[in-house]
Amino acid sequence: MEYPSPPAEPYRRPLPCSGPAAHAADGEAIDLHDFGLVAVFRQPSQAIACAFDLRSRLNQIGLNVQAAIHIGECGRHHGHAGPVLQLAAGLAGCARPGDIIASRTVRDLAIGTNLSFDPRGELDLPGIPGPWRYFSVGPVLAMPRTGASNELPEDN
Numbered sequence: 001m002e003y004p005s006p007p008a009e010p011y012r013r014p015l016p017c018s019g020p021a022a023h024a025a026d027g028e029a030i031d032l033h034d035f036g037l038v039a040v041f042r043q044p045s046q047a048i049a050c051a052f053d054l055r056s057r058l059n060q061i062g063l064n065v066q067a068a069i070h071i072g073e074c075g076r077h078h079g080h081a082g083p084v085l086q087l088a089a090g091l092a093g094c095a096r097p098g099d100i101i102a103s104r105t106v107r108d109l110a111i112g113t114n115l116s117f118d119p120r121g122e123l124d125l126p127g128i129p130g131p132w133r134y135f136s137v138g139p140v141l142a143m144p145r146t147g148a149s150n151e152l153p154e155d156n
Contacts, residue, residue, distance in 0.1 A: 038085065044071050044106040045113060048137055051100045064097035069106050069137070083128050090125045091134050104133040114140045 041047040051067035058065045068091035072084035087103065095101045102110075107117040117135035124130045 038088075044069060044102070044109050045115075047071075048100065048102070048106075048110070048115065051137075055098065055100065059098075066092055066095035066097060067100045068092035068095055068102070068134075069100070070103040071105055071109060086125060087123075087128055087132060090123050090128075091132070094121060094123055094134060100137045101134050102137050104135070107135050116140050 039047070039050060041050070047069045051065070051069060055065045055067065068088050070084060070088040070091060072087075073082075091101055091103060101120060102117065110117070116138045118138070120134050120136050122131040122133050125132070
């Protein structure tokens with residue numbers, strides 16, 4: 001798989017809304033890498049909530065966010081590091097502007113939530129056993145109630 005090229009001018013400063021968005025979702029904004037903010041959360045649903053919030057806030061000022069979410073154990077020796085963050089960074093490189101993508105691990109842990117996970121592809125990274133399936137994350141559309149008609153109402 002070819003990796004997307006990094007942006008010509010990556011945004012290398014914390015956005016004013018990034019820390020508050022992470023904290024509002026009970027997360028911690030920990031670092032700013034070459035391609036953006038890294039934050040840690042206790043649950044994948046918190047990370048997804050933060051990604052939706054950031055996407056909404058940044059869209060209001062004309063910026064598109066690309067977010068990737070993975071869950072696992074990460075070391076904290078010199079800041080957060082390790083394969084979990086490497087995989088999240090690799091997934092972020094697969095995201096398109098406006099995308100929120102998640103690993104299969106996140107999808108499996110989010111069963112029963114109001115989220116949809118549409119298959120997007122697979123990722124292989126050197127040094128990390130794979131391939132890793134990833135999914136586009138979105139809200140579940142409202143389902144018709146049991147017994148409701150599937151017909152569209154007539155225009156009056």
